[in-house]
Amino acid sequence: MASRSSAIAAVALEREPRGTRRKRETRAKLLSAALRLMAERGAEGVTVSEITEAADVGFGSFYNHFESKDAIYRALVDTVFDEFADWLDAVLKDVNDPAEVVSASVRHTILRAKREPVWGLFLIREGFSPDAIDRGLGLRLLRDIKKGLAAERFADGDVFMYFVAVSGTVLASIAATSSIAHRFSTKDLPERCAATVLQTLGVERTEADEIARRPLPSSKRSYA
Amino acid sequence: MASRSSAIAAVALEREPRGTRRKRETRAKLLSAALRLMAERGAEGVTVSEITEAADVGFGSFYNHFESKDAIYRALVDTVFDEFADWLDAVLKDVNDPAEVVSASVRHTILRAKREPVWGLFLIREGFSPDAIDRGLGLRLLRDIKKGLAAERFADGDVFMYFVAVSGTVLASIAATSSIAHRFSTKDLPERCAATVLQTLGVERTEADEIARRPLPSSKRSYA
Numbered sequence: 001m002a003s004r005s006s007a008i009a010a011v012a013l014e015r016e017p018r019g020t021r022r023k024r025e026t027r028a029k030l031l032s033a034a035l036r037l038m039a040e041r042g043a044e045g046v047t048v049s050e051i052t053e054a055a056d057v058g059f060g061s062f063y064n065h066f067e068s069k070d071a072i073y074r075a076l077v078d079t080v081f082d083e084f085a086d087w088l089d090a091v092l093k094d095v096n097d098p099a100e101v102v103s104a105s106v107r108h109t110i111l112r113a114k115r116e117p118v119w120g121l122f123l124i125r126e127g128f129s130p131d132a133i134d135r136g137l138g139l140r141l142l143r144d145i146k147k148g149l150a151a152e153r154f155a156d157g158d159v160f161m162y163f164v165a166v167s168g169t170v171l172a173s174i175a176a177t178s179s180i181a182h183r184f185s186t187k188d189l190p191e192r193c194a195a196t197v198l199q200t201l202g203v204e205r206t207e208a209d210e211i212a213r214r215p216l217p218s219s220k221r222s223y224a
Numbered sequence: 225m226a227s228r229s230s231a232i233a234a235v236a237l238e239r240e241p242r243g244t245r246r247k248r249e250t251r252a253k254l255l256s257a258a259l260r261l262m263a264e265r266g267a268e269g270v271t272v273s274e275i276t277e278a279a280d281v282g283f284g285s286f287y288n289h290f291e292s293k294d295a296i297y298r299a300l301v302d303t304v305f306d307e308f309a310d311w312l313d314a315v316l317k318d319v320n321d322p323a324e325v326v327s328a329s330v331r332h333t334i335l336r337a338k339r340e341p342v343w344g345l346f347l348i349r350e351g352f353s354p355d356a357i358d359r360g361l362g363l364r365l366l367r368d369i370k371k372g373l374a375a376e377r378f379a380d381g382d383v384f385m386y387f388v389a390v391s392g393t394v395l396a397s398i399a400a401t402s403s404i405a406h407r408f409s410t411k412d413l414p415e416r417c418a419a420t421v422l423q424t425l426g427v428e429r430t431e432a433d434e435i436a437r438r439p440l441p442s443s444k445r446s447y448a
Contacts, residue, residue, distance in 0.1 A: 045269055124352065128399040134407075155429045160408040161397075161420040168396025169389040169424075175352035176388050183358075184384035196385040200393075200424040205379045 027065045029055040031079070034072050039121035043073045080122050082136030084112070087223045089140065095217060098148035099203055103211050105144065106170055106197050107190035109137075112223065113174040114189075120174045127171050141166060148201065155202020165200050169193060251289045253279040255303070258296045263345035267297045301359065304346050308336070309360030311447045319441060322372035323427055327435050329368065330394055330421050331414035333361075336447065337398040338413075344398045351395050365390060372425065379426020389424050393417060 033055035037046045048069050052059045066072040088105050095101050113120025145162045148154040154162070173193040177186050191212045198208035257279035261270045272293050276283045290296040312329050319325050337344025369386045372378040378386070397417040401410050415436045422432035 041266070041269060045265060128348065128396065155423065157423070157429060158416050158420065160400075161416045164396045164400050164417075165389070165393040165420045165424065168392035168394075170392075171396065172352065172388045172392025173385075176384075192382050192385045193388070196382065196389045196424065199379065199381070199426060200389065200420065202423060202429060205381060205426060 023064070026055075026057055026061060029057055030062060030065055030072065031075060035076055035080075035122055036118050038073065038076065039118050039125060042125055043069070076122065077126065077135065080119060080126070081138070084109075084223050085136030085140045087219070087221070090221075091217055091219045097211070098144060098151055098153045099198055099201070099208075099211050100214060101144050102141075102148065102166070102201070103194040103198060103214075104216055105141070106166070106194040107212070107216055108218075109170055110173055110177075110190040110193055114177060120177075124171050124175055127167060138163075138167070145201070153203070157202065162201060166197050169197055169200065247288075250279075250281055250285060253281055254286060254289055254296065255299060259300055259304075259346055260342050262297065262300065263342050263349060266349055267293070300346065301350065304343060304350070305362070306360030308333075308447050309364045311443070311445070312364065314445075315441055315443045321435070322368060322375055322377045323422055323425070323432075323435050324438060325368050326365075326372065326390070326425070327418040327422060327438070328440055329365070330390070330418040331436070331440055332442075333394055334397055334401075334414040334417055338401060344401075348395050348399055351391060362387075362391070369425070377427070381426065386425060390421050393421055393424065 030051060034046070034051045037050060037054060046069070048062055049059055051069075051072070052062050062072075066075065088108060091108070092101050092104055095104060109123075113123060142159070142163050145154070145159060145166070149156070149159065149162075170193060173189055176184075177189060194212035195205075195208045198211060199205055203211070254275060258270070258275045261274060261278060270293070272286055273283055275293075275296065276286050286296075290299065312332060315332070316325055316328055319328060333347075337347060366383070366387050369378070369383060369390070373380070373383065373386075394417060397413055400408075401413060418436035419429075419432045422435060423429055427435070
């Protein structure tokens with residue numbers, strides 16, 4: 001009896017992790033398929049059945065993981081905007097110069113978009129959506145601009161326009177990486193974009209170039 | 225005989241313009257429906273039958289006006305990017321200061337997007353597409369930036385990044401008009417955007433503000 005019940009327990013122990021792992025894998029497949037489809041067509045242009053088909057997962061099992069299409073969309077936004085913002089905060093926690101914080105954030109964003117083009121595409125598409133400014137990455141940028149203004153590191157100016165200009169410049173840089181490469185070189189784009197953004201904020205050109213080329217604080221820890 | 229043939233001629237004369245007018249109206253309906261649908265979903269997300277249905281025009285008659293979906297898309301791009309660029313050139317032909325040319329172009333673009341939101345939406349969507357820099361509006365901006373650099377009106381810098389930053393800032397401003405209005409005021413957005421763009425190009429803040437608020441050269445002539 002003892003041996004039989006312990007055998008059952010062992011099976012149960014083994015089965016539980018296996019089930020958990022499979023569940024996690026299915027969830028990851030669904031998220032990855034949704035990210036790709038929504039980056040291409042926008043959230044409204046994609047159906048749940050297209051997501052399950054692309055993920056090679058049964059239609060019904062979608063609902064074991066997400067309540068609705070809106071729920072998986074929100075999970076993606078958390079990953080793309082919020083977890084990345086937290087990662088940036090951790091990586092840049094020891095940087096005190098607000099200009100360097102903005103510069104390093106810009107560089108990391110463009111670097112990641114280059115490494116993960118679908119992530120970049122999703123960022124472009126959703127970065128212009130109504131509540132982007134209220135999400136992790138938007139709130140963080142707004143906070144960093146305000147810090148730089150308070151410290152008189154940036155030219156006294158229009159907080160809202162600064163926010164619009166910095167985010168627009170970063171998104172347009174990401175879009176340009178893939179597209180206009182045939183006419184203009186995109187070499188060192190992260191640094192060139194950071195320098196331009198600092199000039200937008202009123203930092204003088206030579207200093208902006210120097211800040212944008214400082215060693216980039218990073219982390220071996222993955223983004224999410 | 226004479227009176228009969230002249231009656232026929234009169235009918236023919238009358239019929240011809242009516243046919244022409246109807247043809248022009250159908251074409252305008254198709255263009256307007258395509259603009260709306262493609263601004264919402266992107267060119268690839270729209271079919272010819274959706275365009276004819278939205279325009280309330282028979283499917284077959286589409287092909288009396290356009291060879292293909294691609295052809296109507298190209299006609300839209302001509303209107304949105306090229307004809308507007310020509311209009312700007314005509315309106316600003318007497319402005320000699322490159323900074324004022326960029327400022328006035330930015331203001332007119334944002335003003336038109338506000339007046340015609342579908343036009344603005346199409347501009348946002350297609351402005352990030354691969355060959356935007358080769359189209360009328362992109363080429364024109366590139367030319368104006370180069371003029372300002374040659375005249376040492378702008379800080380010696382990165383032509384490509386200047387192009388990316390100015391266009392990104394304008395597109396993000398248009399996107400922001402509708403979206404973030406609840407948290408930040410978008411009053412005087414055309415002027416505020418122009419001032420920020422000039423600062424990006426290295427014009428000092430006070431001067432940028434002054435240029436952005438100069439009387440705006442305009443025209444009663446319609447854009448197209």
